[in-house]
Amino acid sequence: MSNNIRFPTKDEIIAKVDTMQAEAVEKLKQLVSFDSLLGNEQDAQIFMQEIFNSLSLNVERFPIVLDDIKDLPGFSPVNWSYDGKDNVVAQHTPPVVASDMLSKGSQGKSLIFNGHIDVVPTGRETLWSKHPFSPYVKDGRLYGRGSGDMKAGVMAFVIAYKALKELGFVPSAKVIFQTVVEEECTGNGTLACLARGYRADAAIIPEPFPFLVTGQVGVVWCNVTVQGKPAHTLEMETGINAIDAAMYLVSAIRDLEKSWNVKEKCHPLFKQFPHPLGFNLGQIQGGEWTSSVPSECSFDLRAGFFPGTPLETVRNSITQAIDEAAKLKKITYQIQWNGFQAEGSTMDVNGDLMKQLGSSYKDVMGKEVPQQPILCTTDCRFFDLYYNIPSACFGPESTHIHGIDESVSLESYRDITRVLACFIAEWCGLQPSSSA
Ligand SMILES: [Zn+2]
Incomplete structure (x- = not known):
């Protein structure tokens, strides 16, 4: 039919x-x-x-x-x-x-x-x-x-x-x-x-x-909370400024970002991009009062990474970079991995x-x-x-x-x-x- x-x-x-x-x-x-x-x-x-x-x-x-x-x-x-x-x-x-x-x-x-x-x-x-x-x-x-x-x-x-x-x-x-x-x-x-x-x-x-x-690319999100020690600004040196400490950790993360984006390490698929792996400092909270040394600062980071890199390796590298910087300046912090844990x-x-x-x-x-x-x-x-x-x-x-x-x-x-x-x-x- x-x-x-x-x-x-x-x-x-x-x-x-x-x-x-x-x-x-x-x-x-x-x-x-x-x-x-x-x-x-x-x-x-x-x-x-x-x-x-x-x-x-x-x-x-x-x-x-x-x-x-x-x-x-x-x-x-x-x-x-x-x-x-x-x-x-x-x-x-x-x-x-x-x-x-x-x-x-x-x-x-x-x-x-x-x-x-x-x-x-x-x-x-x-x-x-x-x-x-x-x-x-x-x-x-x-x-x-x-x-x-x-x-x-x-x-x-x-x-x-x-x-x-x-x-x-x-x-x-x-x-x-x-x-x-x-x-x-x-x-x-x-x-x-x-x-x-x-x-x-x-x-x-x-x-x-x-x-x-x-x-x-892959994407991880993490939150880093830095503890300081509050003090009056007239005796600032007795306190630990959590915001300054957080900025110090961020600078260490920026160094890591640079090292991940060097040409020699680029995944072949992404060679056309001058800076394929973006680390975005997306949110930040900290401090209580303009004339008090801040006791806490917390920031949220998004980091990109290439396909084929295991998530564990990415998280370890970021943790290590933060940890080394923190030890150098005796900074107390916690790191949490919530949100994107996405492989490339x-x-x-x-x-x-x-x-x-x-x-x-x-x-x-x-x-x-x-x-x-x-x-x-x-x-x-x-x-x-x-x-x-x-x-x-x-x-x-x-x-x-x-x-x-x-x-x-x-x-x-x-x-x-x-x-x-x-x-x-x-x-x-x-x-x-x-x-x-
Ligand atoms: Zn969309």
Whole structure:
């Protein structure tokens, strides 16, 4: 028996995506208007749950249970509560149909789309042109905290799937959509999805990089608390200034950073960068009174390191550098490793996933997809390093992520959506949705 199903061409898929641009922008605006900062992700997750429900997917919203993930590779310890922090996972499972109803003649390959819903703090709001959670469009860009990193990526995979559905087709393989919490500090959201058993032949995370990411550095966070001895400033020499002591330890850490960034030690993938491994002094607290010698100072550090360096080696080097400096000046301190304990990773650029994504990109954009490593981490590491699922990181062009007046290009948002829709059709294959 044969039938006369006519599967959509890539031009028809692209045209369909383009007709949905107004809807895509409106939905993105709604998502960006949620201030889904650490600990405040729930409303945005409920919004995503409703969107997935409206697409007739099999949706679950579930809490992260630390006991389920704390012994898994890639876990990052935290010193905050996980109450009210849920992941959302929506699954499309194609109904079984005869092979002549499948665009590829058989079931295609399964796929995970993953995106984080959490955003980083805005910084001083008055520095923004408009309120960071009142998104607006200007000169072809949508502005607001989280617009690029990475709510446009999340909405791109939603619209890509919806476009195929509106054409009357669904993927002929399992597709799993995940919106996770805590990408910006631990990655434990994605780890919890993997711990729950979600697997596929490949994973795509549309973070704001309009090129195929080839590798990413590792990242550790630590907090160092330095104890001083308070005294009145009239007898300053009897006290120990915790802030001065902390600055001394920071200078030792800066020396370590320099030594890690020397050309001879550079990982081959990152040779194009003059300073690939950033040590960021991200937070500092200390002191009690301007005319008192401060009794305590605490600072938070983010340190980058190359793929292939074990976390233990990284932590030991940093601890050693601090310890040697502390001994020299008799400084008392504690060091804690909370938040990111993330290994570096590289992507399989010659694998089927990258080849197909490159080919879909070329179909849509008419040129080869650029490739580049990045100097930060993404949740891709979990898929590649611990679950043998090839991952790709690729999403809309954005500016000032983590900065002031973050924005995403609407043209790039549409282009990425086009690419993802064409990619689904090729990777998963299509079948008529009427059989669903
Ligand atoms: Zn991100």
